[in-house]
Amino acid sequence: MNADTPLQSITLPDPLRLDNGRVLDSAVIAYETYGELTADKGNAILICHALTGDQHIASAHPATGKPGWWERMVGPGKPIDTNRFHVICANVIGSCMGSTGPASSALDGAPYAMRFPVITIRDMVRGLAALLDALGIEKLHAVVGGSMGGMQALSMAANFPDRAERVLAIATTARHSAQNIAFHEVGRQAIMADPAWNGGDYYATGASPGAGLSVARMAAHITYLSEEGLTEKFGRRLQDRDAKSFGFDADFQVESYLRHQGLAFTGRFDANSYLYITRAMDYFDLAEEHGGMLAEAFADTKARFCLISFDTDWLYPTAESRHVVHALNAAGAPVSFVELSAPYGHDSFLLDVPALDRVVKGFLG
Amino acid sequence: MTKLRPDLAVILDHVEPGSRALDVGCGDGALMAALRDEKQVDARGIEIDPECVERCVSRGLSVVQGDADRDLGFYPDGAFDYAILSQTLQTAERPDRMLMELLRVGQRAFVSFPNFAHWRMRSALLFKGRMPVTNHLPVTWYETQNIHHVTVTDFRELAATMGVSINHEWFFANDRPIGSAGVSWRAEYAVFEVSH
Numbered sequence: 001m002n003a004d005t006p007l008q009s010i011t012l013p014d015p016l017r018l019d020n021g022r023v024l025d026s027a028v029i030a031y032e033t034y035g036e037l038t039a040d041k042g043n044a045i046l047i048c049h050a051l052t053g054d055q056h057i058a059s060a061h062p063a064t065g066k067p068g069w070w071e072r073m074v075g076p077g078k079p080i081d082t083n084r085f086h087v088i089c090a091n092v093i094g095s096c097m098g099s100t101g102p103a104s105s106a107l108d109g110a111p112y113a114m115r116f117p118v119i120t121i122r123d124m125v126r127g128l129a130a131l132l133d134a135l136g137i138e139k140l141h142a143v144v145g146g147s148m149g150g151m152q153a154l155s156m157a158a159n160f161p162d163r164a165e166r167v168l169a170i171a172t173t174a175r176h177s178a179q180n181i182a183f184h185e186v187g188r189q190a191i192m193a194d195p196a197w198n199g200g201d202y203y204a205t206g207a208s209p210g211a212g213l214s215v216a217r218m219a220a221h222i223t224y225l226s227e228e229g230l231t232e233k234f235g236r237r238l239q240d241r242d243a244k245s246f247g248f249d250a251d252f253q254v255e256s257y258l259r260h261q262g263l264a265f266t267g268r269f270d271a272n273s274y275l276y277i278t279r280a281m282d283y284f285d286l287a288e289e290h291g292g293m294l295a296e297a298f299a300d301t302k303a304r305f306c307l308i309s310f311d312t313d314w315l316y317p318t319a320e321s322r323h324v325v326h327a328l329n330a331a332g333a334p335v336s337f338v339e340l341s342a343p344y345g346h347d348s349f350l351l352d353v354p355a356l357d358r359v360v361k362g363f364l365g
Numbered sequence: 366m367t368k369l370r371p372d373l374a375v376i377l378d379h380v381e382p383g384s385r386a387l388d389v390g391c392g393d394g395a396l397m398a399a400l401r402d403e404k405q406v407d408a409r410g411i412e413i414d415p416e417c418v419e420r421c422v423s424r425g426l427s428v429v430q431g432d433a434d435r436d437l438g439f440y441p442d443g444a445f446d447y448a449i450l451s452q453t454l455q456t457a458e459r460p461d462r463m464l465m466e467l468l469r470v471g472q473r474a475f476v477s478f479p480n481f482a483h484w485r486m487r488s489a490l491l492f493k494g495r496m497p498v499t500n501h502l503p504v505t506w507y508e509t510q511n512i513h514h515v516t517v518t519d520f521r522e523l524a525a526t527m528g529v530s531i532n533h534e535w536f537f538a539n540d541r542p543i544g545s546a547g548v549s550w551r552a553e554y555a556v557f558e559v560s561h
Binding site for chain 2: 304305306322325326329330332334335336337338339340341355358359361362363365
């Protein structure tokens with residue numbers, strides 16, 4: 001969010017064609033890399049980030065100072081071993097960590113705000129492919145992603161079938177369900193109901209729709225956790241008090257936790273980016289892009305696939321991964337799939353699940 | 366490399382190099398790895414146990430965690446030259462439908478199973494009046510996954526009823542191949558290669 005933070009980025013030489021028919025001129029893609037690229041450029045792994053993620057996968061976040069979001073998975077000697085692989089992670093277009101998004105300046109010098117085009121997952125992937133072109137990387141050892149990152153990985157396999165030798169999609173789906181869209185709509189309405197949102201034009205007002213964005217994050221955060229996990233972590237325990245207050249303060253630990261999550265989020269994320277990226281996810285339906293047949297989406301790819309789901313993930317449950325696996329079977333693509341047991345719900349892909357590490361490491365070879 | 370179980374070794378020996386095979390209930394992927402490494406077979410697997418799937422993925426094999434009774438239906442007709450079902454037929458909800466599915470997705474199928482008419486089984490029933498517990502059927506009747514016990518004779522009959530041709534058959538006792546004389550009571554387990 002801090003415009004003064006030096007971020008590694010490139011400006012795409014060609015206009016980026018978008019699914020809505022418009023083009024994005026001079027789009028900037030901010031990215032980070034870890035590990036050396038070999039002379040034959042054959043050891044590159046592209047990792048795609050999730051909704052509110054960023055390119056700082058294994059290094060401190062410039063705004064919050066917190067460790068990278070997948071440091072437990074990516075680094076020297078880690079399952080995605082940067083001693084062997086050149087790992088690339090780029091901020092998706094529409095986001096707010098250096099890549100072109102609604103907070104970026106349009107050609108007239110003012111922020112795009114709601115003038116930013118509505119983008120899709122495929123548009124994000126076009127941006128990533130253009131970045132790879134610019135970096136001179138023709139073929140990826142693998143494209144890897146969890147959640148929205150998994151959607152990008154699948155979309156890359158479908159739309160750029162020769163780009164990656166391996167596709168690893170974790171805790172993800174090939175289409176947003178009505179329930180997925182419903183939760184996102186709650187978040188968007190919370191943002192747009194905040195008077196400070198001001199039709200998206202808040203960048204110069206000195207006020208931002210933090211209250212709305214915070215509620216959006218709170219609602220979404222619930223979907224990332226399992227009921228079992230919430231019960232174990234908080235139960236009905238009270239927050240710093242011995243009795244209920246008979247008021248609307250955060251009596252319960254779970255309330256306090258969610259409020260904290262919401263508030264912390266507003267410090268690192270742009271509300272308009274949240275609108276655009278959730279929209280892109282809701283529009284995602286890989287089968288629809290390919291004549292209604294998901295198997296058709298994978299007809300041209302020679303990649304090997306691995307899908308991983310978690311038994312407590314109710315946001316993108318195992319059935320969604322199986323749906324993709326069955327389409328890959330029908331397309332004759334080599335695919336592995338495993339449902340792992342982990343207590344943390346959707347967020348399991350970010351947390352300590354040793355079996356996940358083993359499968360990731362094993363699949364990447 | 367560890368030595369393959371004799372029924373798997375027979376399958377390995379009789380698969381055409383460079384063919385496509387689906388190993389249903391592939392376990393830790395021992396046969397698939399051998400098919401890939403020794404016969405350049407494009408091998409895919411289905412396995413119900415997640416830890417086995419994990420081991421398969423680590424070996425670079427393409428294995429889907431799933432239930433053969435449910436998930437075979439998602440493979441297209443004739444997608445494979447061979448469908449392989451090792452020591453699993455007797456656990457299927459409906460072995461007859463399983464056999465049909467194997468021959469839908471595969472041109473040919475290898476099916477192996479423990480022969481419930483082996484003399485040890487017969488003697489356990491005849492003299493002790495008990496469901497047998499042996500090396501090849503080591504689990505008691507109330508815990509076993511083997512819900513459809515089958516004999517060599519039963520399988521031949523099922524194949525005939527379904528119009529399925531038996532191209533080859535192999536029999537084993539004490540983990541060694543045996544001749545076909547008296548296999549109904551001598552064979553501990555059998556491997557059949559079948560096709561339509």
